[in-house]
Amino acid sequence: MTQESSLPLAASAALFDRARQVIPGGVNTSLRKVAPQIVWSRAEGAYLYDVDGNAYLDYNAAFGPIILGHAHPGVAAEVAEQQRTLDLTGIGVSELEIQAAEKVVEHVPSAEQALFCTSGSEATYHAVRVARGATGRRAIVKFQGHFHGWHDHLLANVISPADRVGRLDPLSSGILPDVHAELIVLEWNDLEGLERLMAERGQEIAAVILEPIPHAIGVVMPEQVFLTRLRALTHEHGVVLVFDEVVTGFRHALGGFQAITGITPDLTTLGKAMANGYPCAAICGRRDLMQHFNTSDGDVFFSGTFNGHPLAMAACLATIEALEQPGLYERLFALGERMRRGLDEIIQRLGIEAFPSQFGSVFVTYFMSPPATSYRDLLRNDDEMYLDFHRGMLERGFYMLPMALKRNHISAAHTESDIDRTLEAADEVLTALAHGRPVTR
Numbered sequence: 001m002t003q004e005s006s007l008p009l010a011a012s013a014a015l016f017d018r019a020r021q022v023i024p025g026g027v028n029t030s031l032r033k034v035a036p037q038i039v040w041s042r043a044e045g046a047y048l049y050d051v052d053g054n055a056y057l058d059y060n061a062a063f064g065p066i067i068l069g070h071a072h073p074g075v076a077a078e079v080a081e082q083q084r085t086l087d088l089t090g091i092g093v094s095e096l097e098i099q100a101a102e103k104v105v106e107h108v109p110s111a112e113q114a115l116f117c118t119s120g121s122e123a124t125y126h127a128v129r130v131a132r133g134a135t136g137r138r139a140i141v142k143f144q145g146h147f148h149g150w151h152d153h154l155l156a157n158v159i160s161p162a163d164r165v166g167r168l169d170p171l172s173s174g175i176l177p178d179v180h181a182e183l184i185v186l187e188w189n190d191l192e193g194l195e196r197l198m199a200e201r202g203q204e205i206a207a208v209i210l211e212p213i214p215h216a217i218g219v220v221m222p223e224q225v226f227l228t229r230l231r232a233l234t235h236e237h238g239v240v241l242v243f244d245e246v247v248t249g250f251r252h253a254l255g256g257f258q259a260i261t262g263i264t265p266d267l268t269t270l271g272k273a274m275a276n277g278y279p280c281a282a283i284c285g286r287r288d289l290m291q292h293f294n295t296s297d298g299d300v301f302f303s304g305t306f307n308g309h310p311l312a313m314a315a316c317l318a319t320i321e322a323l324e325q326p327g328l329y330e331r332l333f334a335l336g337e338r339m340r341r342g343l344d345e346i347i348q349r350l351g352i353e354a355f356p357s358q359f360g361s362v363f364v365t366y367f368m369s370p371p372a373t374s375y376r377d378l379l380r381n382d383d384e385m386y387l388d389f390h391r392g393m394l395e396r397g398f399y400m401l402p403m404a405l406k407r408n409h410i411s412a413a414h415t416e417s418d419i420d421r422t423l424e425a426a427d428e429v430l431t432a433l434a435h436g437r438p439v440t441r
Helices: 010-022 073-083 095-107 120-135 191-204 224-236 257-261 310-323 328-350 383-395 416-434
Strands: 040-044 047-050 055-058 113-117 139-143 183-186 205-210 240-245 267-270 281-285 355-359 362-366
Touching: 055 416, 073 310, 095 113, 095 281, 095 310, 113 120, 113 310, 120 139, 120 205, 120 240, 120 267, 120 281, 139 191, 183 191, 191 205, 191 224, 205 224, 224 240, 240 257, 310 328, 328 355, 328 362, 328 416, 362 383, 383 416
Parallel strands: 139 183, 139 205, 205 240, 240 267
Antiparallel strands: 040 047, 047 055, 113 281, 267 281, 355 362
C-alpha cells in the first residue's frame, strides 16, 4: 500500500542532489535520511517551511527539543543578547553556567550537582564512564528498545528485527566486540528477568540505564511496580541507577519523569527540551558520584571544548524560565490528551486494528491491538500501515516523521485548533486506509 509522495518538492530534490555530492547520504545524522527528502528554509512557532514553499504543522519537533515552539522569541532574545557580551572562553566558568546548574539542581530530584555538555549521547557516555569508575565494575544493563545515543557502549538493541530480539543486536559496524561483551540487554517491564539477573550477577553490574519512558519506540509506559523494584534492587546491590531523561526531562515536567513517578535515580542525563533546540545537555546526580569528575580527588575525566557554551546556557536558562510559568505543562498535557481521545474515537469508529498511546505532549499511533508493554509487543505493529498513515498526514501538511515506531511531539506553540485540524486530516487518511484507498491526494 506504500505510495510515493505527490508533494511539490522540485527545489528540495535539486538541493538534496547537491547535498549528496558533499555530505555522505546528503544528511548529517543517520535518522535524517527519511523519504521524501525535504530541504528546510525556515521554522517558526508550530510550523516548518521548505524551500518549495510548503508549510507543515510540525509534530517531529527535531525529535523532541522544540517544546516552546520554533524560534521562540524569549529564547532567541536571550541568545542574541548573550552573543553581544560573552563568547567561548575555554577556561574557568561563567555566571550563566552557574545559574543554569542551579536551575537543574533546583528542579531535578536526583540532581545534587550537574555538569553540562552538548549532546545527550555525550551525557550517557559520561554516565557509563563514571558508573564504572565509581564502582570498579564492568557490566552495564540496558533495555531492548531504549536508545542512549551514538557511542559504542550502548548502541545496540533499539529497533531490532524479530530474529535479533533476545540476543545482542549492534546498531553499527565498527564497534569492537569486546565493548559489547560487557553489555546486558533486558526486556522492558520484565520484573522476573530483572530479579533473576540481579540475583545471579548483581555484584558485577556497574549501572542500569533506561529511558523511564522508552520514547525511542513511541510511548511504552513503565509499570510502577517495575520501576519501584528496579530502584530497590539497584540500591541493594550497589548498582548505579541511571535515568536517561534526554527526551523525558523538561518535556514532561521540570523535574523530569522521575518527579512524576517518585523514583529517584542515582544519575540523570538531560538534553533536548532543556534548551528548546540549542545544543545543550547535562549529566547530574548524587554528589558522591559527581565528585568523581573535575575535583582534586576526581578520577574520571570529563571534557569538551563547547561544554557550557554561553549561547547554550542562555537558551537553557530562558527555556527553563519559560517552562516555570504556571499552567504550561497542564496545557501541554491537555493538548496531548485531546489528540489521544480524538485519534481513539476515529479508530474505534472505523474499526481499524490500531490504538493511540500518549503521555503528556508525546503521542504515537500503533497499528496493532493493545497492549504495548515491551518491545516484543511492538513486533506486531503493521509498519507499512504506520508509514502510510504518516505519509498521508505529510501530504496534508502535518509533519509526523515517516519512520516506524517514532513518536510525535506537541509544543507550547500548538493550539486546540491545530489539534482539531490534525484530527480532521487523520480521519481522512485513516478512512482511506480502512477502505484500501490511496492516502495521496
